[in-house]
Amino acid sequence: MVNKRNTSCIFEPGTARAVVYRFLARCFSYPDGQLLSLFDDARIEEFLQSWHLLGMDKEEAIPEASRWLIESCEPETALLELEKEYTRLFIAAYPQKVVAPPYSSVYLGSGRQVWGASTAQVARLYEAAGLGMNQSFHDVPDHIAAELEFMSYLILEQQGHNDNETGRAREMASIEKKFLTEHLCKWAPLFFDQVAEHSRSDFYRSIARLARKFTDHEILLAPASGGFK
Amino acid sequence: MQVSRRDFLKAAGAGTAGAIVFPSILDGELKAFAREPVKSKPIVWDRVFNHACGVCDSVCGTTVYVKDGRIKWIEGNPGDSLGGWGKACVKGSSAMRHVYDPDRLKWPLKRTNPRKGKDEDPGWVKISWEEAFATIAQKFNESIEQYGPQSIVLLTRPKEADTRLQKAIGTPNFTNHVDTCFITPQLAWMSMTGKGRPWCVDLPNARYILSFGWDMPGKSKLCYLQPFFAAKNNGAKVVVFDPRMSMTAAKADEWIAIKPGTDLAVVLAMIDVIIGENLYDKDYVENYTTGLDKLAEHVKQYTPEWAAQVSGVPASDIVRIAREFSNTKPAVIPTHKRDAGGPNYANSFHLALAEIALSALVGSIEQRGGIFWSRQPKARSVDEFAPVKFPEMKEKRRIDGVHLFPLATKVRQGNFSDFADGLCTAIEKGDPYPVKVALVNKYNILSFPNPDHVVEALCKLDFLAVVDILPAETAQLADILLPDVHFLEKEGAEIRSYQALWPQVEMRDGIGTLWDEKGWGSIVNGILEAMGKAEFKVDWKGLEEARLEDIGISMDYLRSHNGIWEDKKEPKGNLTFNTPSKKIEFYSSMLEKEGYEPLPTWHDKLAHPSEEYPFYLLITRNAWSRHGKLGNDPILMEIQPSNFLHIHPDAAARLGLEEGGCAFVTSRTGNTLKMPVHITRSVRPDCVATEHGYGHWSKELRYAVGCGTNEGDLIPDMTIEEHLSKKSHDPAMSACCSDVCVSVRKA
Numbered sequence: 001m002v003n004k005r006n007t008s009c010i011f012e013p014g015t016a017r018a019v020v021y022r023f024l025a026r027c028f029s030y031p032d033g034q035l036l037s038l039f040d041d042a043r044i045e046e047f048l049q050s051w052h053l054l055g056m057d058k059e060e061a062i063p064e065a066s067r068w069l070i071e072s073c074e075p076e077t078a079l080l081e082l083e084k085e086y087t088r089l090f091i092a093a094y095p096q097k098v099v100a101p102p103y104s105s106v107y108l109g110s111g112r113q114v115w116g117a118s119t120a121q122v123a124r125l126y127e128a129a130g131l132g133m134n135q136s137f138h139d140v141p142d143h144i145a146a147e148l149e150f151m152s153y154l155i156l157e158q159q160g161h162n163d164n165e166t167g168r169a170r171e172m173a174s175i176e177k178k179f180l181t182e183h184l185c186k187w188a189p190l191f192f193d194q195v196a197e198h199s200r201s202d203f204y205r206s207i208a209r210l211a212r213k214f215t216d217h218e219i220l221l222a223p224a225s226g227g228f229k
Numbered sequence: 230m231q232v233s234r235r236d237f238l239k240a241a242g243a244g245t246a247g248a249i250v251f252p253s254i255l256d257g258e259l260k261a262f263a264r265e266p267v268k269s270k271p272i273v274w275d276r277v278f279n280h281a282c283g284v285c286d287s288v289c290g291t292t293v294y295v296k297d298g299r300i301k302w303i304e305g306n307p308g309d310s311l312g313g314w315g316k317a318c319v320k321g322s323s324a325m326r327h328v329y330d331p332d333r334l335k336w337p338l339k340r341t342n343p344r345k346g347k348d349e350d351p352g353w354v355k356i357s358w359e360e361a362f363a364t365i366a367q368k369f370n371e372s373i374e375q376y377g378p379q380s381i382v383l384l385t386r387p388k389e390a391d392t393r394l395q396k397a398i399g400t401p402n403f404t405n406h407v408d409t410c411f412i413t414p415q416l417a418w419m420s421m422t423g424k425g426r427p428w429c430v431d432l433p434n435a436r437y438i439l440s441f442g443w444d445m446p447g448k449s450k451l452c453y454l455q456p457f458f459a460a461k462n463n464g465a466k467v468v469v470f471d472p473r474m475s476m477t478a479a480k481a482d483e484w485i486a487i488k489p490g491t492d493l494a495v496v497l498a499m500i501d502v503i504i505g506e507n508l509y510d511k512d513y514v515e516n517y518t519t520g521l522d523k524l525a526e527h528v529k530q531y532t533p534e535w536a537a538q539v540s541g542v543p544a545s546d547i548v549r550i551a552r553e554f555s556n557t558k559p560a561v562i563p564t565h566k567r568d569a570g571g572p573n574y575a576n577s578f579h580l581a582l583a584e585i586a587l588s589a590l591v592g593s594i595e596q597r598g599g600i601f602w603s604r605q606p607k608a609r610s611v612d613e614f615a616p617v618k619f620p621e622m623k624e625k626r627r628i629d630g631v632h633l634f635p636l637a638t639k640v641r642q643g644n645f646s647d648f649a650d651g652l653c654t655a656i657e658k659g660d661p662y663p664v665k666v667a668l669v670n671k672y673n674i675l676s677f678p679n680p681d682h683v684v685e686a687l688c689k690l691d692f693l694a695v696v697d698i699l700p701a702e703t704a705q706l707a708d709i710l711l712p713d714v715h716f717l718e719k720e721g722a723e724i725r726s727y728q729a730l731w732p733q734v735e736m737r738d739g740i741g742t743l744w745d746e747k748g749w750g751s752i753v754n755g756i757l758e759a760m761g762k763a764e765f766k767v768d769w770k771g772l773e774e775a776r777l778e779d780i781g782i783s784m785d786y787l788r789s790h791n792g793i794w795e796d797k798k799e800p801k802g803n804l805t806f807n808t809p810s811k812k813i814e815f816y817s818s819m820l821e822k823e824g825y826e827p828l829p830t831w832h833d834k835l836a837h838p839s840e841e842y843p844f845y846l847l848i849t850r851n852a853w854s855r856h857g858k859l860g861n862d863p864i865l866m867e868i869q870p871s872n873f874l875h876i877h878p879d880a881a882a883r884l885g886l887e888e889g890g891c892a893f894v895t896s897r898t899g900n901t902l903k904m905p906v907h908i909t910r911s912v913r914p915d916c917v918a919t920e921h922g923y924g925h926w927s928k929e930l931r932y933a934v935g936c937g938t939n940e941g942d943l944i945p946d947m948t949i950e951e952h953l954s955k956k957s958h959d960p961a962m963s964a965c966c967s968d969v970c971v972s973v974r975k976a
Binding site: 015018019022023025026029030034037038040042043046047080083084086087088091092093098101103106111112113114115116117119120123126127130131132133134135137138139140141143145146149150152153156 | 264338
């Protein structure tokens, strides 16, 4: 699914939401070259325009995070710092525990476990949308990066059909509404707050705040717009 | 891989005939998802499968229920008539929480903080398996080139893949837990029968069960617990010698609170009574044993009166129990690992010899209601499956000194108790040669005597790779940390060894890996391949299939037969032995040949109460713990959040201790532990007892860290010299894991 589009195409609210979701999905994936490339001029511009288009306030978070990336050090050093912090926050932490396990069941279920009822809930929605977990993903279905990517997929799938009356678009819209209101919004804010509160890195702190703002915005719009369409 | 903006523009421009296309955040494929079913990992929503539990070596057959994609329930598989007998214990049914523990190791990790220690943040970053294997291989190969293969230490299990790796590398330093677990009885059985240690007891058919500290029912080891209660239901009499009222003692007809480490005196006196009063099984002794005359002469010095003085057990009781034991058939002495005949005391080896002699006198070896060697189906070995010529191991000396003990060398197994001393000497003084790198497979430092010494030693290494399920203590010191597969994720077949009274194979069906873990066999293959030693790799799955074929079954067969294959038939005594005389040798020609005392002989334990350290230390394990492995389970930890200092009311009153208060406990290691006090008549007044499995300090174990203390801190580790000083009577180099006294004061 390669989407090469002229920047002018961004000015469509759906695409703007997809851009933000995809941006966040990449930020909450294990840091690599692709993460750094999110912060090159063109993509940052694309992000800011999308953010603006969604009627969000001028947000300091992105410049802050990218400034840290650009100013702090050489790309390799920046990446290593991000890797260390990502591992500490989400994979294996010192001290005490993984700081913010990026799985919904840890926040929604009892007993701090992965693969809870909420995991099953999202995995069934993935199936309903025609997606399976990638063999190379090596993670549990309700990982935050998967869920954010899923949102971007659902939105773009609806866009592919200009005629909104088609069954496919309606189906995707209905899955999106269910997924967002009954699942993502229930735990993602808790998770983002956990990251914002405990991260030692400006990068993850500011991205988490940004993500929190965005999901709040999404929750606000969800019931009123009747499924964002 | 980073694509610079300029490159991207160039590439994009070339393909779109001049139209300016900007890179977008939406570029690229989905990462988490696959649209094509072939590329995706299917989720199995609802499923019931048969499995073999992997928490302990009881390997109970289980049935696992998956609902909504997750294991919801684990119960015993009624088809397993040797392990759980259709039940699952508290540990086994808890395993579903462990597999879904978000603190588990999920991907290979690399340390970024060069400083190591208990309070150092390793600064983990996730790396690929390729990088992990390449790093380990590079460190290993550099070490071999510079110092020889002996400079690599493997602290791994005495199993096939481990042996393969050891032989391929060619290092003598293959160290494991046997000296703290079972080498004592292993060598005792070898000495008297020419065979290894038997792991099966036909308890249901026994009429008289005599335990010297054996407490498997109290450890919820179902393969022993179930037949133990069957025996009780069948009317067996149970007599337990134990300074502490164990669970088994609580269920016994008679509990005798013997003085710690004096069981040997009682057994020697029982032998004296049984031979002296002509109570032994004449047929059995005549047909299947040799050396009775020498034994009879030798034990005359061990009268019940003498034993009474040593052990505190009245002579009349010793005589009575000796008569009961020989007159009630079948009678049996079950033993396992950390009991008095295990490696607990400096005289445990001779106790193990004496227990075998006593068993042979009443005809309890390879006879109904007695002790049996495992009946395993015939299947090919790894070397038959994948034959290869290993390099010659030039260096025979080991850093733990096992090469100085001819019998211990025979079983080719290593040592925990002097590992730290040996490693420090090798690293610091290059004696006997330099050691630089090590690989540890799922051994927790807390299982060692005096674990701080091990921490010190491991920190001195140039490089340490660790494999584990959870980021436990050893993992904290690793340079490369590799995630192992949890047994509930595994697929495969397990050939029973504990309680294999008849051959049995159990299937593991598994839920597949949740993250990117690899099994130990794959890890060994990965290291060998990266080291340029691919010829030593083994197709472990292929080997397993070939073995099932040898047995005449397959995974499909197991799947359609409730996950279990059994050749169920009551074992017929196999009374041929591998000694030179082909009989059980009361007078061991093997011990004599190697310069050891050939008959079970009285030796004292090392430590006795003194003014400085007035209490014996007894160590036990809870039914819901398995070493330190289950400490990160919040529900199991809730049962008992800390170990206690169990102390007799008289001693507590003398020291001013109160129930619920705390005490400081100190030993000659110099370490002092603070423990909550539990006052109880279940220990002798000259003993204190505590539970193992607590005192985790890995700050990555959310629930376990900071709960209780590790009694290992009170157990002195040993030097090779100390082992040599008891060499004459302990060819097994046993770790003496409870042979220590402590002081107690109010906190």
